[in-house]
Amino acid sequence: MRLISRTFLVALLVTLLSGCGYNAIQQKDEAVKAGWSEVLNQYKRRADLIPNLVKTVQGYAQQERQVLTDVTNARARVGQINVNADDAASLQQFQAAQGELSSALSRLLVVTENYPNLKSDQSFRDLQAQLEGTENRITVARGRYIETVQGYNTFVRSFPQNLTAKMFGYKEKPNFTVENEAKISEAPAVDFGTPSPPAPTPAPTAPTPPPAPAPGN
Numbered sequence: 001m002r003l004i005s006r007t008f009l010v011a012l013l014v015t016l017l018s019g020c021g022y023n024a025i026q027q028k029d030e031a032v033k034a035g036w037s038e039v040l041n042q043y044k045r046r047a048d049l050i051p052n053l054v055k056t057v058q059g060y061a062q063q064e065r066q067v068l069t070d071v072t073n074a075r076a077r078v079g080q081i082n083v084n085a086d087d088a089a090s091l092q093q094f095q096a097a098q099g100e101l102s103s104a105l106s107r108l109l110v111v112t113e114n115y116p117n118l119k120s121d122q123s124f125r126d127l128q129a130q131l132e133g134t135e136n137r138i139t140v141a142r143g144r145y146i147e148t149v150q151g152y153n154t155f156v157r158s159f160p161q162n163l164t165a166k167m168f169g170y171k172e173k174p175n176f177t178v179e180n181e182a183k184i185s186e187a188p189a190v191d192f193g194t195p196s197p198p199a200p201t202p203a204p205t206a207p208t209p210p211p212a213p214a215p216g217n
Contacts, residue, residue, distance in 0.1 A: 021161030025170055028152040032173060035145035036085045042138045043078070043098060049134065050075045050105075053127045057108065060118035064111050071108050074101040088174035095176060105131075142176060149175040 054068050061068075078101050083094040109128075112118055119125075153172045156165040165171070 020164040021155065022164050022168070025156060025161060025165055025168075028148075028155055029170065031148050032085075032145075032152050035141070035148040038141045039138075039145050040083075042134060042141045046131065046134045046138065047075055047078060047101075049127060049131055052123075053108075053131065056121065056124045056127060057112060057118060060115050060121070061111065064108075067104075067108050067111050070104040071101070074104040077101075086173060091174050091176070146176050149173050 050071060054071055057064070058068055074097070078094075078097045081090075081094050081097055084090040112124075153175070155161055156170055156172060
């Protein structure tokens with residue numbers, strides 16, 4: 001009899017928690033964690049490309065020491081951050097560091113335009129293509145994460161899930177801010193391998209006719 005009573009209470013508790021959104025909160029929380037892992041993976045992919053990129057550029061443009069140093073230092077600062085996505089201050093620091101690295105990369109890519117031999121180097125072109133693809137993946141992963149966090153936050157604020165969330169300690173999560181999202185997405189503006197259209201050939205100028213003879217000649 002006691003076993004039946006306990007089983008009934010457990011079943012009733014599970015039903016009540018399901019009706020209050022407990023299972024959905026769990027699912028959405030796991031989705032946020034998965035989205036954040038993908039964001040970190042794509043940022044790490046970019047960071048792993050940078051040493052070879054800097055080394056390749058350095059072989060052709062040693063005089064651009066400041067730009068190369070800026071990229072290296074920005075990458076190092078990113079690596080020093082132990083980011084916690086559930087902490088607003090930590091997430092903001094992470095965003096700022098990634099924004100600085102994006103800006104430094106943008107300046108480096110601008111500098112490479114001055115070195116035709118570097119631009120024609122196959123290793124450099126391969127790195128450019130990989131960087132372009134990684135920047136696109138970062139944008140996609142970050143956008144999905146933003147939407148996932150927004151969905152989670154909306155859900156745990158809504159009734160009656162807000163009561164369940166409060167009972168089990170689930171709070172709203174910080175997100176990428178609109179301001180920092182815009183700054184990061186602005187740089188670098190990567191556009192590789194698209195040649196400029198040739199300038200149009202000017203039309204030939206018609207020959208000037210000789211002057212008419214003076215009257216009486």
